[in-house]
Amino acid sequence: MKPEDDRKLLRALCRRESAAAARRAAERLRGHAWASGEHQIIFEACARLARRGTQICKENVAREVTLAGFPDVDLDALFEPGELTGDGSPRKAESARRRGKSR
DSSP, X not given: OOHHHHHHHHHHHHTOSSHHHHHHHHHHHTTOOOSSHHHHHHHHHHHXXXXXXXXXXXXXXXXXXXXXXXXXXXXXXXXXXXXXXXXXXXXXXXXXHHHHHHO
């Protein structure tokens, strides 16, 4: 996937209304091939938060990535106000990932 597509997926994950929804979304994205190491780090932080039932907000993700040894990860684009463009849902990514494996 392209970095822009990954950003949409991460923004969608960060905007889940409930811990249960975030947990389900993170589970669907497990195994996704992220376009950049930074996106992988952010996803792992979000997945840890979701598993613990902790809100995925900028402050919590920043704390997680810092504890993982990456204090300079830029999170601004994921949490800025505005709507997602296109369907950035984790379900769409899972579907695309499966199609890629079947080829």
